[in-house]
Amino acid sequence: MSDPIIYPCFLGPYGENNDLLEKLVVEFLRDHVYWRRNLHPEDPPAIPTRAADGPAYRDFEARLRRELHSLSATLKRSVPFHSPRYLGHMVSDLLLPGLAAQILTLPYNPNNVSAEAAPVTIDLEIKVGLQLARMLGFVDDPALPNCAFGHLTSGGTVANYQGLRLALALKAFPVALRAIAPPGLAIADDDWSAFNLTPTAAITRYGQWLHWLQGQPVDQRPHWQQQLNDQRIEFLGLAKFFTQHTELKPPLVLAPVTAHYSWSKGMKLLGLGRQQLELIPERGMRMDMAALEARLDACAHQRQPVLMTVAVLGSTEFGTIDPVHRILAARAASAAAGLGFAVHVDAAWGGYLATLFRNPDGSTRPLTEVRAAFEKFPSAEVHAAYAALGAVDSVTVDPHKLGYIPFGSGAFVCRDQRAMALLAEDADYVFERETAEDYFKRFRQLGRYLPEGSKSGAAAAAVYVTHRVLPLDHDHFGALPRESIRATEAFHNAALAFAARMENRVRCQLPFEPDSNLVCLALNPVGNRQVATMNAFVRSVYAKLRVDPGMALQSREFFGSMTTLHPNTLGSIDTERILTALDLDAESLHADHADADRLVILRHTLMNPFMLDAENGISYIDRYFDYLERVIATL
Numbered sequence: 001m002s003d004p005i006i007y008p009c010f011l012g013p014y015g016e017n018n019d020l021l022e023k024l025v026v027e028f029l030r031d032h033v034y035w036r037r038n039l040h041p042e043d044p045p046a047i048p049t050r051a052a053d054g055p056a057y058r059d060f061e062a063r064l065r066r067e068l069h070s071l072s073a074t075l076k077r078s079v080p081f082h083s084p085r086y087l088g089h090m091v092s093d094l095l096l097p098g099l100a101a102q103i104l105t106l107p108y109n110p111n112n113v114s115a116e117a118a119p120v121t122i123d124l125e126i127k128v129g130l131q132l133a134r135m136l137g138f139v140d141d142p143a144l145p146n147c148a149f150g151h152l153t154s155g156g157t158v159a160n161y162q163g164l165r166l167a168l169a170l171k172a173f174p175v176a177l178r179a180i181a182p183p184g185l186a187i188a189d190d191d192w193s194a195f196n197l198t199p200t201a202a203i204t205r206y207g208q209w210l211h212w213l214q215g216q217p218v219d220q221r222p223h224w225q226q227q228l229n230d231q232r233i234e235f236l237g238l239a240k241f242f243t244q245h246t247e248l249k250p251p252l253v254l255a256p257v258t259a260h261y262s263w264s265k266g267m268k269l270l271g272l273g274r275q276q277l278e279l280i281p282e283r284g285m286r287m288d289m290a291a292l293e294a295r296l297d298a299c300a301h302q303r304q305p306v307l308m309t310v311a312v313l314g315s316t317e318f319g320t321i322d323p324v325h326r327i328l329a330a331r332a333a334s335a336a337a338g339l340g341f342a343v344h345v346d347a348a349w350g351g352y353l354a355t356l357f358r359n360p361d362g363s364t365r366p367l368t369e370v371r372a373a374f375e376k377f378p379s380a381e382v383h384a385a386y387a388a389l390g391a392v393d394s395v396t397v398d399p400h401k402l403g404y405i406p407f408g409s410g411a412f413v414c415r416d417q418r419a420m421a422l423l424a425e426d427a428d429y430v431f432e433r434e435t436a437e438d439y440f441k442r443f444r445q446l447g448r449y450l451p452e453g454s455k456s457g458a459a460a461a462a463v464y465v466t467h468r469v470l471p472l473d474h475d476h477f478g479a480l481p482r483e484s485i486r487a488t489e490a491f492h493n494a495a496l497a498f499a500a501r502m503e504n505r506v507r508c509q510l511p512f513e514p515d516s517n518l519v520c521l522a523l524n525p526v527g528n529r530q531v532a533t534m535n536a537f538v539r540s541v542y543a544k545l546r547v548d549p550g551m552a553l554q555s556r557e558f559f560g561s562m563t564t565l566h567p568n569t570l571g572s573i574d575t576e577r578i579l580t581a582l583d584l585d586a587e588s589l590h591a592d593h594a595d596a597d598r599l600v601i602l603r604h605t606l607m608n609p610f611m612l613d614a615e616n617g618i619s620y621i622d623r624y625f626d627y628l629e630r631v632i633a634t635l
């Protein structure tokens with residue numbers, strides 16, 4: 001069943017491709033050494049050739065070896081992410097191209113804060129942004145003014161901060177522009193309308209301002225630029241900005257209840273405050289559109305600005321996918337009614353699934369074509385959500401999740417690069433007619449636009465090389481999510497079979513139909529009607545799936561994870577549905593009981609590409625359910 005394309009992609013569960021990786025590492029380490037020697041071959045070695053014979057050297061080497069052996073020994077207690085027996089968190093084996101490129105680049109130690117510190121890898125990072133832009137359906141030709149721009153971050157958390165920062169900059173910019181009232185330049189009738197332009201309209205205003213500025217005498221321009229700067233929210237701070245614009249309230253961020261906690265952190269960091277983050281209820285763990293629309297209507301009536309609405313593409317706990325297309329439609333309706341805001345997609349988990357929907361020529365694959373490879377995936381809603389990505393304002397994607405890249409690689413991509421000028425640490429001029437070279441030249445000063453400063457160029461090289469070896473479309477990279485979704489469908493079927501054969505022992509339920517490659521299972525012993533008893537039962541199953549630092553890894557047959565369903569997150573309809581399906585007494589769900597205020601369930605992330613091992617005719621998924629059965633028999 002597995003596609004042979006994946007065989008050379010990873011080191012492999014058994015280290016099958018060790019020769020390939022070892023050859024590459026040795027070859028490129030030597031290559032690096034020759035590079036050092038070739039800089040000025042006339043310079044003699046500064047470290048004496050006989051230094052290695054000295055006692056201090058030998059002592060150092062002995063201590064180094066001892067510590068490395070100790071490190072290597074303790075690392076054996078690490079979580080075996082690479083194994084098809086690992087179904088826990090959002091991580092799996094590493095793609096060889098990324099691993100090799102990162103190891104190769106490390107000794108050069110490029111710093112992607114700017115081109116001076118990273119003449120090579122900074123361009124790779126800008127190109128990674130374009131590769132991801134293409135995958136998402138954004139314009140990816142840097143010669144076009146509305147080309148997208150993306151960069152790497154330490155992870156999805158910081159990419160989400162960047163989304164907030166950019167949305168706020170775009171929202172507040174027209175208000176600052178209105179405050180200085182450039183003669184002859186119409187911005188908006190009042191502060192409320194200026195603060196409620198969509199990001200697209202705000203980018204247009206920015207372009208008009210630059211055009212206007214160019215029309216001013218050269219010696220006047222710095223003065224106008226300074227005036228504008230003094231009115232911007234980034235200069236004034238939230239407190240002063242809102243004191244100067246009494247018509248405006250600090251804006252809300254609307255996110256689904258499934259939103260990752262980085263959104264809460266981001267609100268605190270930005271100074272908007274956690275209270276301004278409003279969680280919109282879900283239906284079946286997908287954004288409840290009626291609830292969102294009602295909230296937007298209320299905001300428009302109360303003149304309560306909204307900074308952005310977040311759509312989650314693959315929720316961290318349940319893998320569910322919000323209807324991005326419907327959220328965009330709601331935004332269009334709101335904007336027409338005078339309440340404009342940004343739409344950001346948190347696709348930290350589900351971003352790379354977009355490769356399944358993308359043809360090599362950049363076009364979107366129709367639903368029937370995508371579905372041909374699977375039993376059920378994708379639902380029409382999921383297909384529509386991915387097809388709509390090209391119209392959102394910004395996206396978070398984590399190469400270190402479904403990109404199979406080493407940790408330290410998240411990414412932020414915005415639809416229109418011109419917006420980035422508003423994040424620049426110092427004045428930035430982006431003119432309409434620019435060339436691809438201008439685009440690269442500007443963004444080579446990466447540190448000016450990012451929350452971070454110094455950052456790894458090796459990480460950028462890893463992502464770039466991976467995307468070159470496996471282009472981000474259905475024919476190439478798509479083979480990986482395809483395996484993953486097939487494993488999910490096999491898991492789903494195996495779960496139903498397991499539920500049937502265990503029906504006298506446990507009730508086994510999937511709380512939600514999986515949208516992506518993350519499946520949760522609820523287990524309740526037959527006859528039990530108490531939430532607390534079920535939770536204790538699931539916790540004891542989980543105890544056999546957990547990495548326990550005090551025990552040998554081999555004592556575990558499989559590794560899983562656990563999550564909880566809180567009635568506040570579920571909403572009353574889904575709570576009732578799930579309680580009924582599990583035959584639980586609704587009365588036993590107590591808000592004030594620590595272990596009965598929510599449902600504890602198992603969570604499975606199915607991203608290992610070798611779960612269905614065709615070579616040996618082994619299904620680790622079937623084996624997992626056999627294991628669950630044995631575990632349950634002992635409880």
Ligand SMILES: *Cc1c(COP(=O)(O)O)cnc(C)c1O
Nearest residue numbers: 155156157260316346348349410
């Ligand atoms: C993992 C995740 C994040 C956070 O990403 P990090 O890389 O851990 O910083 C944010 N949002 C979603 C939906 C995620 O799954």
